[in-house]
Amino acid sequence: MQLYLDTANLDEIREAASWGILSGVTTNPTLIAREKGADFKQTISEIAELVNGPISAETISLDAPGMINEGLEYAQWHPNVIIKVPSTTEGLKAVYELAKRDIRTNVTLCFNAAQALMAARAGAFIISPFVGRVDDTGVDGMQLIREIATIYRQDRAITTLILSASIRHPRHIIDSALAGADIATCPFKVLQQAMRHPLTDRGIEQFLADWKSRT
Template sequence: MRLYLDSADLERLSPLLETGVFYGVTTNPLLLREAGLRKGQLAAFAESVLGQGAREVYLQSWGAEIRQLLEQGRELARLDSRVVVKLPATREGLSAASRLAAEGVRTCVTAAYAPFQALLAAAAGAAYVAPYLGRINDSGREGHAVIAQMARALRQIGSSTKILVASVRSTADLASLAQAGVRCATVPPNIAEQLFQEPLTLEATRSFEAAASEVNR
């Protein structure tokens, strides 16, 4: 499974990227605002995370009209060939995604909540579609079941569009998603840190170190 970090906070991203476990970094305007980043800082941000080992960085286009989404999307794509442009699963966002994909820009249709939206993303030629697991659950639907249906539908039609699950709220979600055939997920730093804190592993490691200290005498 490809694991991504869902954050724009370089202080939190850097030590996690150093592990070499995470394939890339995903962001959205809410995360950029939270990190205090402005549009003029996006190039430096992308350069920083890519320089620290990220193989993809996701930046979201914005604007109420297709024209605005396209202009911003093209500008973001020009920052680096490893930038994936995110667009919302709206009429305007899908229209922009389709046109950008036709221009060779890799896109991710984001904020997907229903299985048919995965099919729309595939029809638009998007490289990824990002359903929000936690938020689907919050709406009263069973998030894992919805995403499993998305995965089956994309496999059935032979689509190359990958599911990138966002709004992951526990480490246990990752194994369940993998069992459903999902190969990409993005996690916030607090969940990413928990991946390295399995109590039994830490206990076993302490025992190894204690024994090693005697062996090395």
């Protein structure tokens, strides 16, 4: 399973990229807005210099023509740009038209397997089920990943990648991989947490103590 970083913060991306684990980056209007004064196009361009992989840039239009126009513009910014559209019927129309132009899309805000199936049929490159937000409703978000994975695997014509989004904690990463996700996109703090363990810290302390006391 590939790991993406869910952020528009260049410092976070630069640090995570230095670990050698990043395959891509996802952004959205909220993440861009958090970077005060950041220019959308410039931010995407700078991310492309740090990560050699898909970079999701989200449209803000609610209608298909608007999404298509924005998608056509964003796609010119860099070959790695993926156009992010919502799981709506207008989003499906945009996916379908952009796919005809060989422009890849990421269908976001997916909350059921029917949405995922239709996105794949429309030609989506990536589907993004929001596991954390599904969990918030009292339903197992990983069950959604499993359902989509089963549906996709049964139809060889479907090549859409499953991206587990709304990752809240390190266990979500492992469960996503076990459930059949192709990608997990994570906040930087979750990636940091995933590399921490008290036994690792304790082991390092013990090794250093033993080394210092060798004489």
